[in-house]
Amino acid sequence: MKVLIIDDDPLILSVYSRTLSQKNFTALTAANGKLGLDTLTADTEISKILLDVYMPEMDAYGFMKAIQSDSVLSERYFEIYIVTSGEKEDILKRFFEDNIDMKYIRNILKKPVDLQMLTAALQL
Template sequence: MEVKAKKILIIDDDSRNIFALTAVLKAKKYTCLSANSAQQGFDIIANDQEIGVVLMDMMMPDMDGYQAMNKMQNHPEMKAIPVIAVTAQAMVGDKERCLNAGAAGYISKPVNVDDLVYQLNHYI
């Protein structure tokens, strides 16, 4: 498999989720960075121009994924980066809520790796 040029930024307050996603994606030859909060993710984006997509946990303390996507959409350097919402919320309407909030894609936990890779390949 060809190595991807762009990096994936995983923003999630749960280190277990970051570990699991990073392990799966590195095995698929993706380059991953991680942040434990939206603000930490913004700092990484500001210092790394190779971020191709963000996997955003929607339920985080301080700033949740909805607030983070809103901030990204209003920032000239971040608004072009696609965000895939990653959430344990799999209730009716949650996918639409994420997409309406600005997510380019949606994955529910537990993550279906094939679906995730399909979406990532669409944006990277």
């Protein structure tokens, strides 16, 4: 199973990637939403995405809007797990205010994320 990890922190990318690879996931990484969008567009086998909220160049809100407005990506099936240091209520409020479709979002995980919980969530 392919998982795309989108986060601007190189340490988080490394830890998540290594942890998921040990659990037999194929982990792909991107340092911001724009690079993540490029990877998602190029690889149709990605089924799960770990998405940091606050990143330079394109944050989670821009990423979600781009998926929503893309006729090909909006028809694909994948699950998004939001990973954030922010408050869940604030994230949900912003999604609502920006009219972002949340059909892909499976969970919002608070940093620091427990790696056992993360891998368990992705295996469901």
